[in-house]
Amino acid sequence: MGQSISVRDLEAWYGSNKTLKGIHMDIALNNVTAIIGPSGCGKSTFVRCINRMHETMPGTKVKGEIILDGVSIYDQDPVALRKRVGMVFQKPNPFPSMSIYDNVVAGVKLNGMTQKHKLQAIAEKSLRMAALWDEVKDRLNYSGMSLSGGQQQRLCIARALAVEPSVLLMDEPASALDPIATMHIEELIRQLKADYTILIVTHNMQQAARIADSTAFFLNGELVEHGPTSDIFTNPSDKRTEDYISGRFG
């Protein structure tokens, strides 16, 4: 089951550079929310705040509140939080020295699970969900790096799913993939939303329009507009949103 997220007056800094300038946003349960906006507007910073990765970098600062399923994330142990809030990055980043199988179960093992048959079941289930199982089932002990870029990305998704998070953050997960692998991932996202709350950063407007229930437009560290995706793409209420989605920005 997914969990809802409420963001209140969120501000984030890199050194003295204020990157998020007071974000107020409700992210609905079991929904796909797309974050769009020009490069450098703070999308990645925003999603990295949600699993408290932003503050792990030296020189950064966060202010404001993020409430996950009724509880402030700042009242939770960051490691426990990241179990519930999985993340997939733009560039696939499998653990280079590990096999496909070990990549998938790494997080689960880290959480203390050791029973082999359970790990195997989790690996198969996660790889199936990530639509990768059929392609790798005969070479699970090959290195994760032996896969193509699109397969590596699905491996990373399987790795994120294996720990059974309730929120999935995806930062441009399909930007390096071909159209077929992209469609695989989009189909996967559609299926996953029954059980997860999904936040996806994307530069592909059509992708946001296809998969997101709601879409948020960020600009210069501010949330300009957030609403049902169909409204954002047919009749946005802010001129800046319209300019951006119609490619007339700047």
Place this chain on the structure above:
Amino acid sequence: MRQSLNEGQLDLTKILKDMGEEVGKILQGCMQTLLSLDKDQADFWITEDQRVNDYERQVDDLCVRLIATQQPVAKDLRKIISAMKISTDLERMGDLAIDIAKIVRRIDGPLCKPLIDIPEMAEMALGMMRQGLEAYAGENMGLAHDLAEQDDKVDSLYKKVVRDLLLIMTEDPENLDQGMYLAFVARYLERFADHATNIGENVIYITTAGRQDLNI
């Protein structure tokens, strides 16, 4: 930014304007044959809708290409969808004009009454079509809204024409056929103006994303 989409939209506006001029030419020609009752002329105009059909196809092809290659959204998308609808309206208007020429072939002259209101209806309907296309080109809400008022005027002229014709027909049953034919002509012109009003409704949809019935 978005140069090819912008250019495509300008092309659409241009094709629609040319298409409108072609339709206007047909309407004027067909009205001329009604006044002269020249059956050869009527035969000529009846086959003159080929160019209008070509324009409609050009609009469709360009819209399909822009949607497929440019992924227009929001206002851009509304503008393209509306262009397709407007071209359909214009094509119908061309057909209605030609229907007048078809009527001319069936009228046995001379006319039972001098035509005053019907040519005026044609003038107004033609002006409305041009105004609708101008409103589209300039996304001009004022021009679009004004079409509703003009349409009301055409509607009341239409009612007056039908009343007058009824009178003429009851006075002398000899005029029955002609009266019917002329009532048809007035009906075609009234429909022509309705289609021009549709163009205005599309302009309102483009600018506001809302729909408004201008033909009430």
